[in-house]
Amino acid sequence: MPFADTSPHEDYTAAVERVAGRALGVLMDVEGTVVPAGFAPADPRLADPHDPDADLPGLRVLGSDAFAPHVLRGTPLPADQAEAAARAFSLFPPDTLGASPETAWIITWRDWATARTLTRFGLALDVPLPGDGAQVADATTWQAWSVRMAQLSSLALPGLDGPIHAAARRNADSLARGVVRAMLRRDYRTAARIARWLALLAADGVDSPLELDPLLRHVRLFGGGSTRTVLDTRIAQHVTGLEES
C-alpha cells in the first residue's frame, strides 16, 4: 500500500527509528530478537518490504551508531547490512546532508567514525580525512561546546581515538554540565548523546561528577520514546559496563 500520508521527512525519520530499533535489538539480545516493548518501529506500514533501500537514510544518519552494537557485543555484521551501509554512503555523499559551512566538519568526523567502525568488519569506505579537530576547541562556552560534543556522540565508542576524544578527556566537567543542562531543558536526546562521552570516559577511568546509571534510566522513562535516544542510553550503559535496568 502506498503511503501517500507521509512526507519525505516522516519517511526519513521512520527509517532512522527503524534502523535504531534494529541496532537496539542487537545490543539487547545477541540474537537480535528482543526490542523492548514500545521501542519497536512505530508503524510497519512505513517500511516498504519491497523497497530494499528504504532503510538507507536511516543507516546514513545513524552512521557508526547503527553498527556499534556489533562492535560492543562482538557479533559479526551481516553482509547485507555492510553492503547497505556502503550503498547509503554512495547514495548520500556528505554534501547532500544539508550541513552548513560551520557544521560540515562535524559530518566529516562522523563519517570518519563510521568508516573506522566498518573497517573492523572488513569494509572500506572512502571518506574525507578529518582535520585536526581544532573546531571543537573553538567553542567559547561549555554550553556551546557540549552541544557540539552531542553532535559528535557517534565518535564516543571504544576503539576510536583522536583529537575529539582528547578534548573530551580534558573537559569531563563541561560534558557533565552539558548533560545536566540538557536534562533540565528536557532535551533528552542531547542529554543521552553527551552522556555517551561520559560513559566512554568512565570506561577509560576518567572521573565524572555524574552518576550515569540513574540518569540513563531517567532518560528512558522521561525521554519521549525515541528509539534513537534509547539506543544512545543503551550504548552508554554498555560502554560503562553498568547493569542494565
Place this chain on the structure above:
Amino acid sequence: MTGGLVRGDVLKTAHTIGSRALRWLQDNARFGPLPTHTVVDFNDRDSAYKPLGEIALAGSLVLREGVAGPGDLAAARALIDYAWGQFRNGDFLYERQVRHPLMTDPLETYAHFVRAGIRHERMDRLLVHLSELRSVHAIEMMPNRRLAVANASRVAGLARRPDWPALAADSWLGRTPEPWVIDWMTAYNMTHAVFHITDWGAHPELLPVEIRDYLRVWLPVWVDVWAEVAQYDLVGELLIVDACLAEPVCDAQGWQTLAAAQRPNGLLPRDADPVDEDPERAFKDHEHTAVVAVVAGTVTLARSLGTAPAATLG
C-alpha cells in the same frame, strides 16, 4: 574554554545592579508600611511584614560589608531605620515573639537588625530564655529552615551552639543529589541553605567541602537554565550563592541577564511577566528581587575585594 567577560566586568555589573536596586528600594519603601494592629498572614502576598525584614537584611549586609559608596551606605542605614521604625523600634517583634514563642520569624527578622548594630533589650532576654527550651529546638521544620534559625541564633549572639555539620548534611545539598532533578522551589531552598551556613557569604569557609565541590560544578548550569527562562529573582539568588563560595565559579552571563532586565529606575523584574505600572503594586511585586539584587551585588563585590565582614561570629 573561556568564561566570557573578565572578572572586572562582572564586578562592575554587580555593583551597578546592586546600587541601582538599593536606590529603587529607598525610593519606593514608602509603599510598604506596616499597618497599625497588623495581623501577620504569611499567605497574604501583600503583607508588609516579610518585605520589611528583607529590606533590613539587604541594608544590614550593605553596612556589614562596607564596600558601598557613601550614598549607598546612607541609603542602607535609612532603610534599616525605616524598617525598625515600622516595627516600633522592635516592640512589634518582641510582642509577636511573646505571643507565639514557638514561631521563629521574630528571631529571624530581629537578627538582621542585630547585624546592623541595633538591639532590643527585652527581646534579647526573651530569646536567651527561649533558646534554653527543648521544645523550641524540637520544632519540626525543613532542614533549610532549621539552618535559617541556627544562623539567626548565631547572629543574635545566642549561646547555644547548633551542630552545623549535621544541619548541613540534612539539607538537600548535603545529600549531593542528582543535579538534574531540581525544581524551582528546591532551587530556592538550596540557595538559602548556603546563605545560612555561610551567614550570607560572610564565612565561605564554613561551607562543607563536599557541598562546595558540588556547587563548583553545578551552580553555573542552574544559572544558565533559569536565566534562559527569565527567572531573574532566582538567578539573583544563585549569584548570591556564587558569592558565598570561596572561589566564585559563574561567568558574566547571569549578571548580563540581570543587567539587561533592570529598568533605568532600578526596578529589577522578578521574571518576564509584564511589570504593573502602578508603583505601589510594582513595589509589592518586585521588592524581593530588589533585595536579592542588593545582596548579590554587595556580597559579590565584597568577596572579590577580600574584605572581612565587620561582624564576627561566635
